[in-house]
Amino acid sequence: MNQQFGKDLTTGSIPKHLIQFALPILIGNLLTTGYGIINTIWVGNLLGKEAVGAVAVSFPIYLALVALCSGTTLATSIMISEAYGAKDNPRIQKIVNHSWSIGIFIIVAVTVGGIAFSKSLLKLLGTPNDILPLATGYLRLTMLNFAGLYLSSLISSVLRGIGDTTIPLIFIILSTAVNAVLDPLLIIGLGPIPALSLNGAAIASFIATGTAVIPGFIYTKHKYKKEPLNPTAWEFEGQTVLEILKIGLPSFIQQMLVSMGYAFIISFVNRYGAAATAAFGIASRIDSLVAMPAMAVMMAVSAMTAQNIGAGKLQRIKEIMKYGIIINIPVILIISVLCILMPQDIMRIFVGEGDVIQTGAAYLKIVGPGYLFFTVFYVSNGIINGAGKTITTMAISFISLCMIRIPLADFLSKHSALGLNGIWLAIVISFAVTTLNSLLYNFFGNWKKDMHLSSTNVEH
Template identity: 30%
Template sequence: MSVRERVGSLFKDQSELDLTEGAVGWPLFFLSFPIVITNLLQTAYNLADTFWLGQYSTKALAAISFAFPMVFLLISLGMGLSVAGSILVAQHTGAEEPEKAEYAASQTVTFSLIASVVLGAIGYVFVGDFLQFLGASPDVLWRAEAYMQVISLGIAFMFGFFVFVSLMRGYGDTVTPMLVMFGTVVVNVVIDPFLIFGWGPFPTLGIEGAAVATIFSRALAMVVGLGIMFRGNRGVQIHLSQMRPDLDFFKKLLKIGIPASIEGTGRALSVNLLLYVVGLFPTTVVAAFGIGTRVFSVIFLPAIAVARGVETMSGQNIGAGKPDRAAQANDFAAKVMFGVLAVMGVVIFVGAGPVVAVFTDDPEVVEIGANFLRWVAPSFGFIGVMRAYTGGFRGAGKTMVAAAISIFMLGIVRLPLAWYNTQFAGMDQTGIWVAFLVSNVVGAIVALLWFKRGTWREADVRDDEAAGVPSDD
């Protein structure tokens, strides 16, 4: 077998996958592995910014430590619609209702793009006030605000691609988004330093250059992704004739999507509010926190990918009337992710210093960041468990349950504990790192116990006759 054939064998087209029959392990692997690569490539956007801006200045690095969580917040506020669309596409696909899946996808694109324009305008106007509220120092504030204003103007492009990824995943095609992402990441990585440092004919834009490179690359990804869905030769197809806003269907999307937005927004708000606590410490701590969270974004990629795979498998199997198979996929994913991430935790614990040193040559930042990684690394396996089961809840349409678990973990455990440790228990920034460790363990236990209650088994959010969805009969 040639190298090309070996690489190709790792990926399966949706037509080669049957998510509702046979063993769950290999279908889940073939569904999730491209998502790992896609998310790794997506993280490359942030890592490229972190790396090049780290070379540019420590203040610029601290600025994106404030900016990234706000990007996450804006996206989370609107991404519930794409999650709802993905769930509906998955359940209609599992129930062998392709026309209804296509209608759901078309309407999801429409309302997600409308939401992105509104959120981008809000973000552009209020970004400065929000960053100031978080405690960004004056020399960091203007840099973070400049970055976020560019991102806000182009956030519709980011939404467009994320919707493409979500809808294709609901159908069961995770390979096509991976290939599109690869091409646009190459563009981003190449032009990033040219715009930041002013190489060649380009002006020196600094932190704004990193934002421009990201938006330009996302725009390319969105155009390609929408083109693929309009053609319909891969994955779910969308139709211009079905994209006129259907307010009844919008209510249906909101019913499923609002809890998903609450989950994502809760995560984003907790990170932003945690930055308020982090911002009480020197800039070196803020920079170290930013590097640490970027490292986590890479380490947790397998768990996030498997959670998305479980979401799709759960949705399709529940649509096909097979909840036991959905449960089997959830349990299998939780066990595998616990083992994989536990091993990765050992690796990061041992090599924490060199990992942080990749992003900065400031010895104080390296020391603080390494300490952060060592505290959190032992809890990596628990993140895998929580992600697997919350993915199952979302696939079943129980988006409010997934939201409740995330909000409890982050808003009830992590944030208050970090505040207490640093403000009342006499701890330095280590109190924040301890809060990460404790909340990861607690989140996994709560997700496991809630899933074993089995209240998700009867979930089915298709409502075949609702909201003007065309009949397949």
């Protein structure tokens, strides 16, 4: 069967495919992150510290929603990629039907439950009483926006499964532009548009997400009307549901572990005062920015791995890993060198206080060289995820965060002369452990045996 739609990643230049796949994802992530920072600036300058506090206390819940969206839809992307590589259109249709059916169920459950229990969740997080009403209203609107977040992630995952990352980028650009215009407009009001304060920011996000979902749905419906990329029936067949959950749930848990790990580390940093907390907050943003190129390559590696496993072209997996690492090295190496040579200058971009700059500079000098581990473990994890072994990458994260980073950071900061620098060292050591464990499984894990069985099935 000849595949007439999507992008076949099982033939042609591997580095070219990786770059073409990863670049739109990277641009989309940068746009989303950049606008998140701009949105905070709007809220802070137009509404004040109470509004910023209301957004801040809601943020952990929002991160959990994003983790649920990306974790569940990652399974869709990986499974469609493998079926696409095998040119198994009935299988693709079954995955699409199940993904939409599961998605609608999750949307209804989370939205209804989230709106009903918003106030209780915020109280559980220790939200101060003076901002609780403001935060509750904002969080309820955010919960209402969960449907848009999930559906936009699902549509993008379906398209990524067939090798298309450019169209999802266009939807992100459209959504970001709409949000940028509506945010200040709905917050302060203009003419007949009433001033909606913080709720205006939430409503702007709701409308902007809709501008990504509706065109995305229409595009997929018309562009692929004869292809198995649109839902055609409600399906809840047990084996397929379990398969989606087996891949998606560990990814969700892995992202929640990262959030939990951050919460523990910042609690240790808080012992050293406000300057240390501020420095770590800024340094964490730098970590996120550095990781973005590697994460984009990881998603490209996952899709290519899944397609090539589906096609039975196992010999390309080693090449995918090699070129993924090579593509990662230049950007991350430059950033690492800058962190070692110019840490104070980097910190001054974000803050002017001398004590914060010095503390952050110490972080960058210690952690900066550790960024080089990103070049390897994100690619290695991408291979493992592409093989559908997300339970393994979840376990790797658990070992790194819960068994290494958190206890080691606590011990070194309390019981050694390193103090605060002990926390930074623990972070680097956890990067190294992640890399080592990922490579060990990549080279010696049983996933290769499963791949060969899958390849045999394709050939027959």
